[in-house]
Amino acid sequence: MDKNNFLDGECFMRNSVLVTNLCFNETTKDDTPEKWYRNIMECISHAMLSISAVGIPGNILVVIVYVKIGFSESINISYFALGISDTIALLFITWNALCYIPIFVKANLPFIPTEIVVITGGATNDCFSFITAWITTFISFQRCLCVMRPLKVKRIITHQRSLLCILTIFTINITITLGVYLNVYQFVPRLDEKRNRTQLGLTLVNTSESDFLYNFSFVYESLISKLLPLILILACSITLVVHMKRQASWRLAASHQASNQNGITAAHEQRAIRKYAADMRVSKTVLCIAVASCILGALNAVRSLLAVVIPGFRPMQAFKGEYRLVSRILLFVSGINSSVNVIIYYRMGSKFRRTLKRLFGLKEKEDI
Numbered sequence: 001m002d003k004n005n006f007l008d009g010e011c012f013m014r015n016s017v018l019v020t021n022l023c024f025n026e027t028t029k030d031d032t033p034e035k036w037y038r039n040i041m042e043c044i045s046h047a048m049l050s051i052s053a054v055g056i057p058g059n060i061l062v063v064i065v066y067v068k069i070g071f072s073e074s075i076n077i078s079y080f081a082l083g084i085s086d087t088i089a090l091l092f093i094t095w096n097a098l099c100y101i102p103i104f105v106k107a108n109l110p111f112i113p114t115e116i117v118v119i120t121g122g123a124t125n126d127c128f129s130f131i132t133a134w135i136t137t138f139i140s141f142q143r144c145l146c147v148m149r150p151l152k153v154k155r156i157i158t159h160q161r162s163l164l165c166i167l168t169i170f171t172i173n174i175t176i177t178l179g180v181y182l183n184v185y186q187f188v189p190r191l192d193e194k195r196n197r198t199q200l201g202l203t204l205v206n207t208s209e210s211d212f213l214y215n216f217s218f219v220y221e222s223l224i225s226k227l228l229p230l231i232l233i234l235a236c237s238i239t240l241v242v243h244m245k246r247q248a249s250w251r252l253a254a255s256h257q258a259s260n261q262n263g264i265t266a267a268h269e270q271r272a273i274r275k276y277a278a279d280m281r282v283s284k285t286v287l288c289i290a291v292a293s294c295i296l297g298a299l300n301a302v303r304s305l306l307a308v309v310i311p312g313f314r315p316m317q318a319f320k321g322e323y324r325l326v327s328r329i330l331l332f333v334s335g336i337n338s339s340v341n342v343i344i345y346y347r348m349g350s351k352f353r354r355t356l357k358r359l360f361g362l363k364e365k366e367d368i
Contacts (some may be wrong), residue, residue: 013195037321043099044328048335055339059087067137074154074162077141080346082135082164086338089128093335096121107268112190118202123125123181126221127173129300129334134169134231138162139264140236147243173225180217184210213342217308221300230294266332300330 062083071077098104099113099121142162147151183205190201204210303326306313313319345352357363 037325038102039286041325041328042102044332045097045100048328050333051332051339052094053089053099054334056087056094058339058342059083059090059326061356062345063087065345065352065359068355068359069351071159074157074159075139075146077159077162077166078135078139078142081170082132082139083341085128085131085135085170086341089125089132089338090335092121092125093331094339096331097124110200113203115202116187116200119181119185119187122339123177125331125334125354126225128176130177130225131169132338133233134173135166135224135234137229137232138169140166140233140240144243147240147247154247176220177217180213182218184214184217210281218305222302224304226300227298230298234291234294264311299333303327303330306320 060083063080066080066083069076071080096117099117105113142153142157147158149156180342185202186205188201188203189198193199204214303323307323311318313323348357
């Protein structure tokens with residue numbers, strides 16, 4: 001099927017209805033591959049809804065806690081923005097999941113969910129996943145500076161600069177991602193002959209400019225929005241872990257030497273050992289987060305690169321079924337990644353932990 005001549009006139013409408021029916025059990029032919037495809041897409045959609053049901057309240061809780069903590073430290077602005085971005089991304093994941101559940105698709109809707117979702121659930125989710133990646137990169141950079149330049153970090157990253165950087169990340173990603181998709185795709189009316197009604201669908205725009213933007217979008221996504229952030233996150237995280245381990249080892253050795261020379265009590269040395277163990281746990285957690293983000297970013301980048309290399313491996317072309325299945329799996333993994341923030345912050349941040357406990361009226365314990 002040629003992109004530049006995408007199903008014209010009545011043939012366009014009939015084939016659109018046929019494709020929709022084929023995907024959602026309204027056709028007389030029910031071959032095994034198509035049946036398995038429908039079942040897998042539906043199962044992943046239900047799993048995505050379950051993840052969102054946990055992740056959305058969790059990220060809202062993160063936002064509330066950081067409002068309670070306040071923004072006296074500039075890095076809290078980044079954590080707050082990350083919570084907002086992940087919450088919005090999970091809302092679009094929820095909508096994306098609904099658009100592939102048969103009971104919703106077969107409802108009397110004025111639009112075709114499996115087509116409309118390319119913009120309203122695919123492009124929008126990609127946009128906020130890019131924002132999340134870049135905010136995570138900015139947080140990794142801030143953490144790095146806190147360890148490497150502890151006396152200068154507050155002068156380098158001020159509140160104004162942090163806020164400006166966050167707003168720039170949101171503005172650039174929303175403008176480029178949604179701007180490209182809204183120029184590449186166009187909303188069009190479709191005739192459903194079986195139900196004798198018109199539904200709103202989606203088609204590719206047939207211009208040379210849209211062709212350029214279409215190819216540019218996949219290159220931009222794979223290189224700028226996915227590969228570059230994960231490289232920076234990994235570099236910052238490795239640097240952070242190495243410096244934290246070096247400093248923790250130095251403090252432990254200094255404490256041990258002081259206890260031998262000056263007769264410092266064993267309790268003091270035990271506190272130093274516990275602090276060293278806590279620093280090592282934080283180092284491992286930071287590295288695990290970085291590795292998880294890099295794996296997810298690499299998988300998304302590979303998908304975008306395949307869309308550039310393989311003709312038809314795009315949302316509304318020859319291999320759209322394969323593209324949507326791969327995208328669906330990555331959306332599910334992305335949903336998990338966006339849903340674990342509250343757990344990570346609770347384990348890593350003593351101030352976050354204390355504020356969260358006070359929020360729910362729980363008894364506070366002394367944090368190391």
